[in-house]
Structures are given as C-alpha cells and as structure tokens.
Amino acid sequence: MPIRYNETSYLFRNESSGEMHGLIRLRQFTLSEGHIICRMPQLEEEFEKALDLINYVMTTLDLKDYWYRFSKWDPKNKKGKYIDNPQAWEQSQKVLKKILDKNKMKYIEAEGEAAFYGPKLDIQMKNVYGKEDTIITVQIDFALPERFDMSYVNESGKEERPIIIHRSSIGCYERTMALLIERYAGAFPTWLSPVQAIIIPVSEKSNGWGEKVLAELNTAGLRAELDDGDESLGKRIRNAEKQKTPYILVVGEKEQKDKSVAVRKRGQGDLGATKLDKFIEKIKKEIEEKK
Numbered sequence: 001m002p003i004r005y006n007e008t009s010y011l012f013r014n015e016s017s018g019e020m021h022g023l024i025r026l027r028q029f030t031l032s033e034g035h036i037i038c039r040m041p042q043l044e045e046e047f048e049k050a051l052d053l054i055n056y057v058m059t060t061l062d063l064k065d066y067w068y069r070f071s072k073w074d075p076k077n078k079k080g081k082y083i084d085n086p087q088a089w090e091q092s093q094k095v096l097k098k099i100l101d102k103n104k105m106k107y108i109e110a111e112g113e114a115a116f117y118g119p120k121l122d123i124q125m126k127n128v129y130g131k132e133d134t135i136i137t138v139q140i141d142f143a144l145p146e147r148f149d150m151s152y153v154n155e156s157g158k159e160e161r162p163i164i165i166h167r168s169s170i171g172c173y174e175r176t177m178a179l180l181i182e183r184y185a186g187a188f189p190t191w192l193s194p195v196q197a198i199i200i201p202v203s204e205k206s207n208g209w210g211e212k213v214l215a216e217l218n219t220a221g222l223r224a225e226l227d228d229g230d231e232s233l234g235k236r237i238r239n240a241e242k243q244k245t246p247y248i249l250v251v252g253e254k255e256q257k258d259k260s261v262a263v264r265k266r267g268q269g270d271l272g273a274t275k276l277d278k279f280i281e282k283i284k285k286e287i288e289e290k291k
Contacts (some may be wrong), residue, residue, distance in 0.1 A: 001152060002038035002046055004013060009033060023178035024127055030173040034163040039152065043092075043140070043163055043198040047099050050138045050167040054123065057136075057170055060290060061192075066135065068105055069122040070096065071113035082116050083136035092163070093119045096140060124272035126183040135179065136171040139261075140164075187266065190246040192289040197224045199261070200238045202233055202252035206258065213276060214247060220280045222287075237264070247283065 005146040012028050019025055040048050073082045073089050082089070100107050107121070114120060120139035126132055141164040144150070151159040162260065169174050180192070190196050197217060201210040207228045208249050217224035229235050233250070240248045248264040254273075255261055261279055274282075 002042055003038050004037075005035045007035075019131075023174040023181075024131075024133065026174055029175070032168055032170050032173065033058050034165075034167045034169065035168070037087050037145075037150070037158070037162050038165065039154070040091075040163055043095050043165070044099055047096070047138065047140075048103070050165060051099075051103065053167075053169050054136055054138070058123070059104045061176075061180060061183075063125070063135075066123050068107035068125050068133075069101070069113065069196075070100060070107045070109045071115075071120045071122055072109060072111050072112040073119065074112040081120075082114065083143045085142065089111055089119070092140045092142060094122065115139050115141075117141045127178065127179065133175065134171075135176065136168045136263065137166075138168075139166040141166055175187075187244040188246075189291065190240065190283065191290045193244075194223065194245070195225050195245050196222050196287070197247040197249055197284065198235045198245045199224060199226045199249045199251060200233065200240065201226075201228050202250065204228075206252050206256060210251050213244075213251060213261060218279065220284060222280070238265060241266070249279070 009031055010028060011031055013026075015025060017288055022028065034050070036046050036050070039090060059062075067249075072093055075086065075089070076168045087134060100121070113122070118140040119126060120137050122134045123136040124132055125135050142161075150162055152162055154160050180188070184192075188194070199210045199213050199217075200206045210226050210228055214224055214226045227240065229236060231239075237250070244265050248265065249261040251261055258273065258275070259277075260273045260275050262273045263279060265271055
C-alpha cells in the first residue's frame, strides 16, 4: 500500500437540453483518471501528491485563472444523494481540510457539491462565455472499499478497510483542449502546437530540398508539414500565418546549396537564413524548456 492504477476512459453523460456546447460539454468525453488505494494514515500524503501533479500540469499548460472548491456533503440530505456514513464523511472532510490549510491553499467551501461517495476538491475555471466549469477533480471514496469488500492486514494483524482517492491530472481531454484553444486563441506555444513548423519551397525546383528538410525535422521528433502546392509563395506563407504556425521555413536554391532554411517566426517575422542543424537544435531547446 498504496496501490495505484490509472486509465484513460470514455464516459457518456446524458446532458440536459441546452447544456451541450462545443468541446466544453459533450455526451461522450475522454477522461484521464488515477485510482489510489491506500491506508487512512497515507491519505494525506497521497492527496498532496495528486495536488502536486495537478499544479505541475496547470503550470505547464499556463492555465492560471482557476480556483479550488472544497465540495462537501449536505448532512441534511443523507438519503438518496449521499452514502449514509456520517463518521466517514466527517473524518474524510477533516483530512481534506487539513491538507488544504496546511498547503495554504485558497478555496471556497461548497456544501452539497460532494460526490455521493465522498468529499472532493474541484479545480474551477470560467470558460470564454463566463460559465464556471470543473476542470480537474480529486475525490475521496470510502464507499467502493465497502462495496467490493476490500481489506488489508494492518501492523497489528487486524483487517481494515482501505480508502480510495480518484484523481485526474488533466481532466476531460476535450474540455481542457477547448480551454487551451481559448487561452491561446489558436497561437499555441511551439511545444504544444499541432504543427510546429511548415516548410514552403520557393518553386518546384526546391521541392526536393523541402522534402529532405521535412525528413530531418521528423527524424528529430518535430511535428512538421510540407506545403509544395501550386499557389504562389506569398499566398502559401499567408496561409501558414493564418494557421498561426510557430515557424515557417522557406527554402529555395540558395538554402539548398547552403543546407539552410529561411526562418519566419510567428510574431517576429523574417529572422533570416540559418543552417538546418542549428535551427533544429534551437527549436528542440525551445520545446524542451516549454517557453
């Protein structure tokens, strides 16, 4: 103990009329989940580790305008909505509050927002329409150990019930993707961009060098595309700019001879020519550092 499982699962939810909206709320969605089975004395440490992971993800994705909601049960509504185990509710909520206060986390308390099987910590954000959404949640579950008759032998040789933490690291993929699209307005940082560089040959004569540049970038693990279409050079560059591609690499006979690429960077314009190996070194460093 603890025993940790993880899964990426498809979930289905019959939303009320008018609730579905783009990628924010769907009938079918994809969830990254973790399930941690631990002893009650391990609950605090394991919950803090889940918080560390969430903070890392949010910092990495540069999502900042979020807050914590301590979702508690409503003791006046014991039947139907919640597992009727007041002692377990009070104990688990006490531990969760201790964790939040110990880490000096700012949170709001929301009575009646807990899951039916235990209290939870929700990470809340407002989407572009101003509606509050739960992005990530960490839940304490004392119902499943009972339902599955789970037990372990403690240091005194006696059987005890474990407790389970359900946690997500990135939440619902689709909703997080929608928030990132809103956050960056499509201008993703290079490390996150679906296409990190697009190669545009000046003319058909340079298509061969363009294909070699593409192969080199792909071999280096970079997401790149080649636009060797029939449209004019200017129009192909404008198309790439409209797609908010981080790097546009223009290649002609001169670049082929020098084994270089003419670099255009989103937001900075023409940066001039540079050797292909130097460009690959630079962009890989930018991606690694997640600038």
